[in-house]
Amino acid sequence: MNKEHFLIELKIYLKPLTNQQQGFILNKYETIFKERLADGETEEQIAKSLGKPRGIAEEILQEFDITVPEKKLERDGWQEIQPIINNDDHYEDTPEHPYDDAFRSYERPQRNGFTRFCHVVGVLAFNFLFMFWMIFAFIMVLFSCWLVAIVLLFSPILGGISIFSGFNDGAMFQLFVSIFLSGAGIIGLLILTPLTKFFGKILKRYLQWNIHVLRGEI
Template identity: 85%
Template sequence: MNKEHFLIELKIYLKPLTTQQQSFILNKYETIFEERSAAGETEEQIAKSLGKPRGIAEEILQEFNINVPEKKLERDGWQEIQPIVNDDYYYEEASEHPYDDTYRSYERPHHSGFVRFCQVAGVLAFNFLFMFWMIFAAIMVVFSGWLVAVLFLFSPILGGISVFAGFNDGTMFQLFFSIFLSGAGVIGLLILTPLTKFFGKVLRHYLQWNIRVLRGEI
């Protein structure tokens, strides 16, 4: 697959996006081809390393909360589109690509002014009265968890200082206890890392949903 084939196929699967969004993404991958070609790679090598255009498009569309419907493609990844012939031998131009009918559902709905007002007022009221405080509490919990885990992780430093300051049974207990806390801090970090990523992902999707509602895309 060369650059032209790659970009055409990617554009087909990106059709649910606006023309401006498609152009931005296609220009980005065209720049990647140009830079890596200048470095000595062939277009086939670049396309193979980037992956299938459909997979790239699905990941991009998922960021916009758009799911690509499953369609059976030919073995080479393309689906041939033939013109439709009616009884009068009049040729009708077929759909630009096989997903046109499905993607019509992603067009921005047309709501009345009252419905839009209810949508915006409802989202703002729900966020201010409930979600804002829930998100704030979750952020504080995650932040507190990270703070405690980091303090536990460096607690052996205090234990070592107490040993050098005055060696006795109490300082040895403090040293071993600080080592135990350090282990707990490591475990806490291992738990908090994926938990924080998950929370960030959920928050990002929720904010995207709010923006789409306020823009009238839902």
């Protein structure tokens, strides 16, 4: 066993002591190694003459009324001991959950009755005088556009009926016009579909905002 191995193993067994006490003892034995190396001895000879690190640690720990506990070998061959803790002074801190702030319950803002009444009346008046009519108008426009697009989509049926009823130049022209209008209807449907979905999302968020305000959550 060389000096490095000796001091490392000794430090492991002295783990129940404080860092300051460990440092003092390790410096003492490192000085012994330096002095005896200067006299011509090898590290192995010095370590053998000093004895096993565990025995040295046991004698030192006995001076502090500490018993070296039994320990298990780790996979890498090193032995680990844990400091003995006085049960009288031992306590456990309850660990804080890392998402306490994230999961903290929502508290509604406290408002007096008059402020609450003003909020409710203000929202209802704004909706009745402005937003209700604006939303109604937009819904009617969307409904009209959808109706027109659907009629244009099925306009070739009218062209086909005109041909079967009486084939002439006017019937052919009407068929080509109906096919063109059907294409316009398809384009209109492609535009109206995402537009209607977007309007639905906006309307849903606005209704949710109204509910939050009426409940006093905002």
